[in-house]
Amino acid sequence: xxxxTWRAGAVAAxxxxxxxxxxxxxxxxxxxxxxxxxxxxxxxxxxxxxxxMAISEVTVRDAELxxxxxxxxxxxxxxxxxxxxxxxxxxxxxxxAEKADKLISQDKVATVFGGWTSAxxxxxxxxxxxxxxxxxxxxxxxGLESSPYIFYTxxxxxxxxxxxxxxxxxxxxxxxxxxxxxxxxxxTANKIIKAYAAANGMEILGEEYTPLxxxxxxxxxNKVVQAKPDAxxxxxxxxxxxxxxxxxxxxxxxxxxxxxxxxxxxxxxVTGIGVDNIVGHPVAWNYYQTTDTPANTKFVEAFxxxxxxxxxxxxxxxxGYNAVYLWAEAVKKAGSTDVEAVKKAxxxxxxxxxEGLVTIDGETQHMYKTARIGIIxxxxxxxxxxxxxxxxxxxPYLKTYPWAGGLAS
Amino acid sequence: xTAVLEKKPVQVAPKxxxxxxxxxxxxxxAVVALVVMxxxxxxxxxxxxxxxxxxxIVALGIGxxxxxxxxxxxxxxxxxxxxGYAMGMYLKLNDAGGDLPDFMVWSGVxxxxxxxxxxxxPVLALAMVVLVPLVVAALLGTLVFRQRVRGAYFxxxxxxxxxxxxxLLVGQQGLxxxxxxxxxxxxxxxxxxxAESTQRGLYLTxxxxxxxxxxxxxxLVRSRFGRLLLAVRDGEDRVRFLGYNPATVKTITFTISxxxxxxxxxxxxxxxxxxxxxxxxxxxxxxxxxxxxVGGRFALAGAVLGAVVMGYAKTYFSEELPDAWLYLQxxxxxxxxxxxxxxxxxxxxxxxxxxxKEAAA
Numbered sequence: 148x149x150x151x152t153w154r155a156g157a158v159a160a161x162x163x164x165x166x167x168x169x170x171x172x173x174x175x176x177x178x179x180x181x182x183x184x185x186x187x188x189x190x191x192x193x194x195x196x197x198x199x200m201a202i203s204e205v206t207v208r209d210a211e212l213x214x215x216x217x218x219x220x221x222x223x224x225x226x227x228x229x230x231x232x233x234x235x236x237x238x239x240x241x242x243x244a245e246k247a248d249k250l251i252s253q254d255k256v257a258t259v260f261g262g263w264t265s266a267x268x269x270x271x272x273x274x275x276x277x278x279x280x281x282x283x284x285x286x287x288x289x290g291l292e293s294s295p296y297i298f299y300t301x302x303x304x305x306x307x308x309x310x311x312x313x314x315x316x317x318x319x320x321x322x323x324x325x326x327x328x329x330x331x332x333x334x335t336a337n338k339i340i341k342a343y344a345a346a347n348g349m350e351i352l353g354e355e356y357t358p359l360x361x362x363x364x365x366x367x368x369n370k371v372v373q374a375k376p377d378a379x380x381x382x383x384x385x386x387x388x389x390x391x392x393x394x395x396x397x398x399x400x401x402x403x404x405x406x407x408x409x410x411x412x413x414x415x416x417v418t419g420i421g422v423d424n425i426v427g428h429p430v431a432w433n434y435y436q437t438t439d440t441p442a443n444t445k446f447v448e449a450f451x452x453x454x455x456x457x458x459x460x461x462x463x464x465x466x467g468y469n470a471v472y473l474w475a476e477a478v479k480k481a482g483s484t485d486v487e488a489v490k491k492a493x494x495x496x497x498x499x500x501x502e503g504l505v506t507i508d509g510e511t512q513h514m515y516k517t518a519r520i521g522i523i524x525x526x527x528x529x530x531x532x533x534x535x536x537x538x539x540x541x542x543p544y545l546k547t548y549p550w551a552g553g554l555a556s
Numbered sequence: 557x558t559a560v561l562e563k564k565p566v567q568v569a570p571k572x573x574x575x576x577x578x579x580x581x582x583x584x585x586a587v588v589a590l591v592v593m594x595x596x597x598x599x600x601x602x603x604x605x606x607x608x609x610x611x612x613i614v615a616l617g618i619g620x621x622x623x624x625x626x627x628x629x630x631x632x633x634x635x636x637x638x639x640g641y642a643m644g645m646y647l648k649l650n651d652a653g654g655d656l657p658d659f660m661v662w663s664g665v666x667x668x669x670x671x672x673x674x675x676x677x678p679v680l681a682l683a684m685v686v687l688v689p690l691v692v693a694a695l696l697g698t699l700v701f702r703q704r705v706r707g708a709y710f711x712x713x714x715x716x717x718x719x720x721x722x723x724l725l726v727g728q729q730g731l732x733x734x735x736x737x738x739x740x741x742x743x744x745x746x747x748x749x750x751a752e753s754t755q756r757g758l759y760l761t762x763x764x765x766x767x768x769x770x771x772x773x774x775x776l777v778r779s780r781f782g783r784l785l786l787a788v789r790d791g792e793d794r795v796r797f798l799g800y801n802p803a804t805v806k807t808i809t810f811t812i813s814x815x816x817x818x819x820x821x822x823x824x825x826x827x828x829x830x831x832x833x834x835x836x837x838x839x840x841x842x843x844x845x846x847x848x849x850v851g852g853r854f855a856l857a858g859a860v861l862g863a864v865v866m867g868y869a870k871t872y873f874s875e876e877l878p879d880a881w882l883y884l885q886x887x888x889x890x891x892x893x894x895x896x897x898x899x900x901x902x903x904x905x906x907x908x909x910x911x912x913k914e915a916a917a
Contacts, residue, residue: 235878330735
């Protein structure tokens with residue numbers, strides 16, 4: 148009988164702990180307005196810390212925390228320290244929406260930095276628009292979006308995919324094979340690639356999709372090899388790249404015979420794929436760890452000092468790192484953390500960042516960014532071989548490209 | 557050590573003299589849910605509670621199929637999804653007016669697919685919420701139970717169904733929104749979907765629907781059909797020898813649980829604002845079965861309680877410890893299962909019996 152009481156007590160204790168969440172924490176919900184009040188400004192960081200996307204998103208969160216720490220050391224914003232509130236999106240889109248709402252309505256954060264997959268952004272978008280709160284989204288994406296409550300610090304299609312295609316065309320690669328994961332970014336990217344190809348006399352020999360997390364690429368590799376394309380345009384995401392590049396190497400494909408241009412493989416992923424399997428292949432981004440700017444030397448040093456000498460920095464991390472600085476700059480200019488004031492002040496802000504000069508385009512809330520094509524080196528880093536010369540004006544709906552007429556209608 | 561709890565045979569139908577006690581408890585819970593909670597909780601927390609109650613409706617169905625009927629269904633997400641997508645499709649078309657829904661535009665779809673056409677009509681869409689899971693489950697149940705597929709085979713089959721459903725939805729981006737699912741809704745039957753009043757109304761609707769379905773399920777379990785269902789669970793062959801057809805009993809119960817999941821899915825969409833393949837795959841389906849186990853699968857109240865408790869636990873742990881909450885959630889499950897294999901309700905029942913015995917002594 149004592150046994151039973153003890154067990155019942157244990158279960159009850161667990162339940163009470165769980166149910167304590169019921170009322171929320173009044174201390175964090177009262178008093179502060181718009182992240183102001185007190186001596187700190189609360190900002191939300193919302194990335195997947197568990198699930199399939201954690202491996203990528205944790206690095207972005209780390210970069211954002213570094214930026215917050217640096218800004219605080221330099222005196223904070225408007226004389227106040229930034230206080231990060233971290234939540235886990237759990238690689239699950241509805242969770243992203245729930246946690247975004249929590250950060251806005253419970254924690255009253257001044258802004259949120261977060262997301263990686265397009266699906267997570269699409270799930271958060273209605274929350275930010277309805278609550279009239281700000282989201283800074285740090286990853287390159289498929290374009291065709293311009294929410295008034297989102298700032299996009301990664302590349303849109305005309306800053307990554309189109310320069311990638313320009314590069315392939317310059318190299319005389321006119322027959323392409325498209326390989327991608329089955330979700331909105333690869334599908335939309337490939338729609339744009341096909342329109343570009345039609346207008347530029349290029350030929351698309353095949354278009355294949357595999358589910359996210361797919362790792363069996365024997366059949367697909369055969370299809371690619373048999374089609375004999377000049378190059379492959381790769382929009383696979385995550386682990387799938389490991390299997391895909393291994394199979395390709397096994398099938399005798401080399402970077403010289405058939406380069407595979409990837410748009411979702413950065414320094415972080417190269418390590419996972421294995422340098423041997425991917426060395427010599429091109430990638431398209433706006434930033435590499437090797438990008439030669441004074442700001443980047445500082446960023447790489449600070450990141451390694453905080454998180455370990457073996458850590459690499461990549462494009463999405465840099466875009467997350469930038470987002471915090473760009474927001475802080477807009478707050479300083481506006482003199483307040485008020486969302487509408489910050490939005491108004493943000494347009495035209497130009498900062499020297501690790502990737503070079505970044506300017507906020509007030510109209511689309513995207514950034515002017517320099518496109519860079521790089522080749523993966525035997526040491527796992529990426530060497531730039533081509534860049535657009537100057538920051539490209541963001542054009543999420545590809546309005547300035549006549550061949551893209553039917554895409555955004 | 558578990559002998560204390562397991563010696564006692566499982567009791568499902570409450571004894572007649574205690575009937576008023578059950579009614580009083582139900583009334584008390586109803587007052588808390590309908591009056592106290594909306595007054596006490598902030599809108600954000602009330603929204604979360606509405607979400608847990610949606611899960612509780614699915615759990616109620618699982619409690620019926622698994623706890624009472626012995627059918628371990630690991631694929632309730634399928635029916636949840638069918639109901640959810642039916643509602644989502646209507647809301648999407650309603651918001652788009654005469655145009656195409658936003659995701660079709662960026663997926664390159666130029667004409668509204670025929671599959672979507674019936675969902676323009678709200679009445680038809682609401683009917684689909686019930687009818688589609690009903691038909692799918694009835695067909696599946698008829699096929700499977702007549703072939704005497706049961707136990708682990710049935711569980712695996714339902715799980716495979718959930719996995720297949722996700723692949724199907726993700727692959728048809730132009731038709732279903734792919735991985736993104738359907739989101740960004742504005743209007744809910746003439747109300748601004750994100751307005752506080754709409755959300756409060758939705759919470760009350762979910763709570764009332766749960767209450768009504770609970771009473772219906774309770775009545776079903778107490779009826780002759782319920783006794784038959786228990787008999788099928790505990791000795792299917794004996795029931796067959798007595799001249800009943802266990803396949804019919806199981807199909808009907810499985811269909812009822814599927815319809816409950818469908819209704820829950822339809823309510824979930826306006827409450828949470830999204831329906832996506834991630835919500836109806838293997839993992840969320842399993843999470844609900846786990847919740848039912850934690851609450852206590854042999855009592856319908858256990859299933860409901862389990863879903864709410866596990867929902868709160870997930871939110872609480874993930875807010876307090878974003879880096880480690882998954883471990884805590886797992887630990888909670890292991891703790892409850894090892895200390896109280898019959899779940900929270902089982903512990904409550906054992907305690908009650910003990911006090912009664914002491915009072916009698």
